[in-house]
Amino acid sequence: MQKIGVLTSGGDSPGMNAAIRAVVRSGLYFGLEVVGIKNGFQGLIKGDIEVMNSRSVADIIQRGGTILKTARCEEFKTEEGFKKALNVIKIFGIEGIVVIGGDGSFNGAEKLSKAGIATMGLPGTIDNDLAYTDYTIGFNTAVNTVLYAIGNIRDTSSSHDRANIIEVMGRRCGDIALYAGLAGGAESIIIPELNFSIDEVCKKILQGKSRGKLQSIIILAEGVVENARSLEKEIEEKTGIETKLTILGHIQRGGSPTAFDRLLASRMGGKAIELLMQKKSGRALGIKGNKIIDMDISEAIAMKKELNNEIYELARILST
Numbered sequence: 175m176q177k178i179g180v181l182t183s184g185g186d187s188p189g190m191n192a193a194i195r196a197v198v199r200s201g202l203y204f205g206l207e208v209v210g211i212k213n214g215f216q217g218l219i220k221g222d223i224e225v226m227n228s229r230s231v232a233d234i235i236q237r238g239g240t241i242l243k244t245a246r247c248e249e250f251k252t253e254e255g256f257k258k259a260l261n262v263i264k265i266f267g268i269e270g271i272v273v274i275g276g277d278g279s280f281n282g283a284e285k286l287s288k289a290g291i292a293t294m295g296l297p298g299t300i301d302n303d304l305a306y307t308d309y310t311i312g313f314n315t316a317v318n319t320v321l322y323a324i325g326n327i328r329d330t331s332s333s334h335d336r337a338n339i340i341e342v343m344g345r346r347c348g349d350i351a352l353y354a355g356l357a358g359g360a361e362s363i364i365i366p367e368l369n370f371s372i373d374e375v376c377k378k379i380l381q382g383k384s385r386g387k388l389q390s391i392i393i394l395a396e397g398v399v400e401n402a403r404s405l406e407k408e409i410e411e412k413t414g415i416e417t418k419l420t421i422l423g424h425i426q427r428g429g430s431p432t433a434f435d436r437l438l439a440s441r442m443g444g445k446a447i448e449l450l451m452q453k454k455s456g457r458a459l460g461i462k463g464n465k466i467i468d469m470d471i472s473e474a475i476a477m478k479k480e481l482n483n484e485i486y487e488l489a490r491i492l493s494t
């Protein structure tokens with residue numbers, strides 16, 4: 175192995191830069207040439223590729239976003255687009271690729287591996303929706319961003335005796351809502367993995383009020399209800415308590431990565447190079463019980479993410 179490339183793909187997440195830095199610096203340390211592929215798989219199709227050196231990744235470990243930029247590239251999914259990418263890989267003499275992205279990007283990485291390119295997948299997504307790993311890069315930062323928002327909303331909300339719905343991201347995964355809900359002391363957590371009853375949510379608000387609670391926090395994962403504004407109205411009508419909806423949106427995708435995400439990204443990036451040096455391919459990097467692990471990327475993609483019932487149940491008990 176002489177030359178490798180690194181790319182970020184799909185939705186960005188805080189810590190992607192720390193991962194790029196680790197891949198580049200570890201690669202150079204072990205004598206590899208490292209190139210950065212811009213805009214995810216699109217850069218592979220277009221040949222948007224630049225040589226990376228140690229300085230290219232200076233001063234980025236603390237920055238959100240991705241210096242390589244990212245994209246969602248439909249063309250890469252087509253046979254023609256994939257062939258173009260393989261051609262570019264050949265022209266540039268790239269033997270190995272580190273793909274930093276979510277489950278969609280892992281499908282692209284799996285295809286590259288099957289086509290004979292040594293490929294490593296690093297889980298870069300705020301959603302924490304990959305079952306094979308305890309945590310994905312960016313999730314911890316996103317949860318902390320939500321916690322910061324909960325704190326601010328609580329301040330104003332307790333001045334007005336209001337109830338609040340805070341809508342968070344996660345695609346089809348409720349982990350951001352679940353973890354931020356427990357850590358932020360939310361009264362109710364509404365997630366896609368479980369049915370919810372609006373009457374139960376209202377009961378919690380009213381019970382809280384009768385016990386002297388100044389405000390209520392309801393964490394709502396995106397996509398569970400069709401219209402969060404209607405939910406806001408319905409809760410207000412049923413409880414008689416003024417209810418405000420805050421949709422946090424892309425604020426959750428940015429910001430300086432937490433120490434946890436920087437460490438996770440650095441450790442996974444270093445491990446990816448170690449595996450490439452051992453001539454391994456088609457591996458997904460993860461973390462289990464504070465150990466960096468790697469597993470077959472097809473197996474990793476196929477694993478079904480399950481709800482952490484223990485956390486949900488604890489959040490329910492602690493909010494009564």
Ligand code: ADP
Nearest residue numbers: 184185246247250251275276277278279281282
């Ligand atoms: P994420 O990686 O965050 O889950 P997406 O699902 O949007 O984001 O996927 C990112 C990119 O990965 C897509 O735009 C596409 O370029 C590539 N990709 C996704 N699915 C496949 C697939 N089945 N085959 C090849 N490439 C894929």
Ligand code: F6P
Nearest residue numbers: 185276299300301343344345427
């Ligand atoms: O996958 C990360 C994520 O932020 C999801 O939580 C969210 O549903 C989606 O991406 C938003 O995508 P976009 O940035 O394209 O609006």
